[in-house]
Amino acid sequence: MGNALRFLYGECCSKPITTGSGGGNWANQQQSHGHHGVSTSTGGVSTLGRDIHQFELTSQVPEGLSKHVVSSKKAQANWYGKLSEAWAQAVPPPKSPEEVSTFVINTLKRHKKVDVEGLLSFYGLPLTQPAVEVTTGQAPPVANGAKYELNTLPVDEKAVADGDTVTVYVSTLNPREAACVPQTVQQAAVERAKARAQKNYTKADALHKQITDAGYRMLNIRNEEILARKYRIRLRGIDAPESAMPYGKEAKEELIRMVVGKSLKVLIFDEDRYGRCVGDIYCNGVFVQERMLKKGLVWHYGAYDKRPELEKWEKDARAKRIGLWASANPEKPWEIGMEEESS
Incomplete structure (x- = not known):
């Protein structure tokens, strides 16, 4: 047994066990220990260590876990096998709930996101990786003086409003995004996946509306459901003809050809009066505004x-x-008052 697992199991055995999911006791835990019967402090850490140690002895996964994940018992056993192997090699061992949560995410990153989140929720561990603290009090510099950088998921054709506005989505697995996803959105994403697995599409649609109303969306990327945050981008430094103006259609079609189906790098500099982020967009190394x-x-x-x-x-x-x-003498949209908020 590796140093990390020794630590976890030691923590569990050196204190009275009042929380947890292993050994079939999860259903009997008191409600004071949180939504899944495990406290959000170190109780979840020690309980996970105990369950992994129990899996090494019996090859059995905890009772009750299937209520929080969609995969089979066989798949669950595979997770605990991987976690056992990884913890045996962990130096230094993860100790805090945040460290253990990050360790689980990294170890099981090839598995369904909803299952990883369900596993973490089962133990009362943070659902996302914590943000890296900046001790200087300032954000790290971004190219060209931008405030921050976005790396988007592939762009959908419907996301291009016109020749200078596009809606993009950024995966919440991105560390910057992971640090600020509302708990209600995280939980709605987990519950939606369960509802879809049970073919309760009415409930799944209602949960997805809750997610989209909060500025997020579940996207299917290469047959995997990904929770993503929505950003509306106004291309910095240019102004395209409106749709009804000459070359308005051509400008939109060119932007569609450039960005649809591709992941973008967006440098954000400001926000306009419509709440859109003003930024420079790069697609496969090409500066879109250029x-x-x-x-x-x-x-x-x-x-x-x-x-x-x-x-x-x-x-x-x-x-x-x-x-x-x-x-x-082409018409200028800012002179004839046709510049309007893009949807």
Whole structure:
């Protein structure tokens, strides 16, 4: 038995066991120990250690776990086998609930997210990896002076509103996102997966509405359900024609061709009056605003962005009379009052 498991089992055996799920006792635990019969302090840590040790002796998983996960007993046994192997090699051993939660997530990261979350909930452990604390009091620097960086899931075609606005989703497995997912959203995601497994789609749809109302969504990525946070992005430094204006359709179609089905890097600099994040978007290393300007499909929004390279790319497109610059005097959306909030 490795150092980590010795620690966990030692903690369990050196104190009176008042919480836990192993040995068939979970159903008899007092409600004061939390929603799943395990306290959110170190009780869940020691109980998990005890259950892993019990699995090594009997090859049996805890009674009651199946109420919190969707996978079979055989799959559950596989988890405990992996956890036992990993804990035997852990140096130093995880001690706090947060450390043990992170260890479980990393060990079982190839398994269904809903099962990992169900397992953690069963022991009263944190459902997400804790954020890394920044002791300087300042966030780490991001390229070009941006406030923060987003790395998105693949973009859906319906997410492109027009030539300068796109909705993106970021997985909550991302450490930055994991630190701020509301507990109600996490629990709704777990309960929704159980409802779908039971083919209770009415309940599953109601839970998903709860998730989307909070600014999140369950996305199916490569046959895996992923909880993701929604961000509406206004492309920084450019302004596209509105849909009813000349080249409005072409601008939207070009943005769709560039980003749909791809994961994006988004550098966020600000927020506009509509609550959209204002940022630079990169797709497979290509700066999206640069491509849109060079193709003559958008204006450089010089009133708000003074970057000389954007101004140059617009001038080059004007000189070549491509895109909207085929007209001697194309309509400007900010002058005719057509700039509206994109849905």
